[in-house]
Amino acid sequence: MPAIRSHAARHKKPPAGFDDISDDLEVFGIKMKDAQNTPTNNIPKHQAQWPIFQIAHQRSRYVYELYYEKEAISKQLYEWLLKNGYADPILIAKWKKQGYEKVRLALNTSSLSPRIGRIDGRRYKSGRWYLNSDAAT
Numbered sequence: 001m002p003a004i005r006s007h008a009a010r011h012k013k014p015p016a017g018f019d020d021i022s023d024d025l026e027v028f029g030i031k032m033k034d035a036q037n038t039p040t041n042n043i044p045k046h047q048a049q050w051p052i053f054q055i056a057h058q059r060s061r062y063v064y065e066l067y068y069e070k071e072a073i074s075k076q077l078y079e080w081l082l083k084n085g086y087a088d089p090i091l092i093a094k095w096k097k098q099g100y101e102k103v104r105l106a107l108n109t110s111s112l113s114p115r116i117g118r119i120d121g122r123r124y125k126s127g128r129w130y131l132n133s134d135a136a137t
Contacts, residue, residue, distance in 0.1 A: 015076040021066065025086055028059040056088060063087035064095055 014022075032055050040048035063086060067078040082089045094100045 012080075015074060015080050017073050017077045018080075021073065024062065025059070028055060028062070031055050032059075057091065060087040060091050061095075064092045068096070 032052065035051040035055055038048075038051070063073075063078070063081050066072045067075075073081075081087055082092075
């Protein structure tokens with residue numbers, strides 16, 4: 001009979017280096033709780049979820065930059081952060097691909113699930129988004 005696996009693996013002590021970034025991750029956690037607890041009486045549900053997606057995106061980008069760009073954390077810590085839900089591994093996988101350096105996060109209003117896509121260079125100009133490509137030219 002196979003051994004019964006518990007969720008104890010998720011609750012292992014964090015690897016070395018977690019103390020250095022725990023304050024920043026805690027700030028993201030506080031922002032996330034605030035975004036989740038804001039009243040959404042007069043706004044549509046899909047619009048009320050945007051701050052939550054934005055904070056999750058920022059937290060994932062923070063972990064990505066620490067590991068791939070700054071090389072400030074170890075591989076063990078990076079994998080532990082992904083395993084424990086501090087970053088989105090699917091979103092980070094997109095950032096690693098060529099052409100996805102700046103990934104836009106769009107919300108599919110029919111299913112309320114996030115979509116990930118490339119940024120069209122004609123629509124992103126000097127840090128501003130344009131809804132149609134004619135405005136960027």
